[in-house]
Amino acid sequence: MTARVGVVLFPGTNCEHDVLAAVDRLGGDARLVWHGDAHLGDVDAVVLPGGFAHGDYLRPGAIARFSPVMGAVEAFARDGGPVVGICNGFQVLTEAHLLPGALQKNRGLTFLCQTVELEVVTDRSALTRGVAPGTRLRIPINHFEGNYTCDPATLADLVDGDRVVLRYTDNPNGSVGDIAGVSNEAGNVVGLMPHPERASDPLLGSDDGLVLLRALLASAGARLPAATSAAP
Numbered sequence: 705m706t707a708r709v710g711v712v713l714f715p716g717t718n719c720e721h722d723v724l725a726a727v728d729r730l731g732g733d734a735r736l737v738w739h740g741d742a743h744l745g746d747v748d749a750v751v752l753p754g755g756f757a758h759g760d761y762l763r764p765g766a767i768a769r770f771s772p773v774m775g776a777v778e779a780f781a782r783d784g785g786p787v788v789g790i791c792n793g794f795q796v797l798t799e800a801h802l803l804p805g806a807l808q809k810n811r812g813l814t815f816l817c818q819t820v821e822l823e824v825v826t827d828r829s830a831l832t833r834g835v836a837p838g839t840r841l842r843i844p845i846n847h848f849e850g851n852y853t854c855d856p857a858t859l860a861d862l863v864d865g866d867r868v869v870l871r872y873t874d875n876p877n878g879s880v881g882d883i884a885g886v887s888n889e890a891g892n893v894v895g896l897m898p899h900p901e902r903a904s905d906p907l908l909g910s911d912d913g914l915v916l917l918r919a920l921l922a923s924a925g926a927r928l929p930a931a932t933s934a935a936p
């Protein structure tokens with residue numbers, strides 16, 4: 705079965721074509737979904753790509769979370785469908801409360817655009833299914849507000865629940881617990897600040913991102929159990 709991936713386009717998104725190209729390269733069937741549509745269509749996975757939805761006004765993702773498509777994304781996620789938010793998409797998912805915590809301004813208050821090393825912490829997520837914990841990946845980051853934060857109780861829940869998906873080996877932005885990506889309880893909703901679609905060809909300096917996107921396509925075909933709780 706060819707996995708059909710809906711890539712949501714908000715006004716200000718700028719990484720959608722990179723995601724389309726990377727998914728196509730892996731044999732998936734990626735198509736754009738406009739944020740103003742209340743339906744996702746027939747898709748097996750959803751990606752909220754990076755960029756600056758609504759110009760990051762108020763806070764990144766704060767306006768995008770009210771887009772009509774987000775009701776459909778939430779229903780799809782509750783049904784166990786794989787949903788991945790990349791960078792700005794991660795910010796949207798936290799604002800929508802589909803993932804816990806928040807992304808605040810980087811430590812040092814500078815925009816970061818560099819390749820970082822990540823460690824896969826768990827294989828219990830839609831983005832790391834079948835990837836051995838401990839695997840190291842080189843993937844670019846490109847953000848001003850990527851400093852993941854949450855209260856101590858939430859951090860303990862994330863760690864105890866095996867919901868820290870990716871860690872930075874050399875924390876570039878001040879994220880609590882070196883966290884680069886987290887999941888919801890069920891593991892089907894994942895947010896990460898690094899851009900796997902920008903590491904999808906050796907010509908780009910790394911194709912390590914394909915490890916994650918390949919896992920997403922595999923998850924699309926074999927759904928994880930639905931989330932048990934509405935509030936992650």
Ligand SMILES: NC(=O)CC[C@H](N)C(=O)O
Pocket residue numbers: 753754755756757760764790791792793846847848849850
């Ligand atoms: N590359 C991106 O998605 C940018 C993310 C975001 N709007 C920030 O700068 O924090």
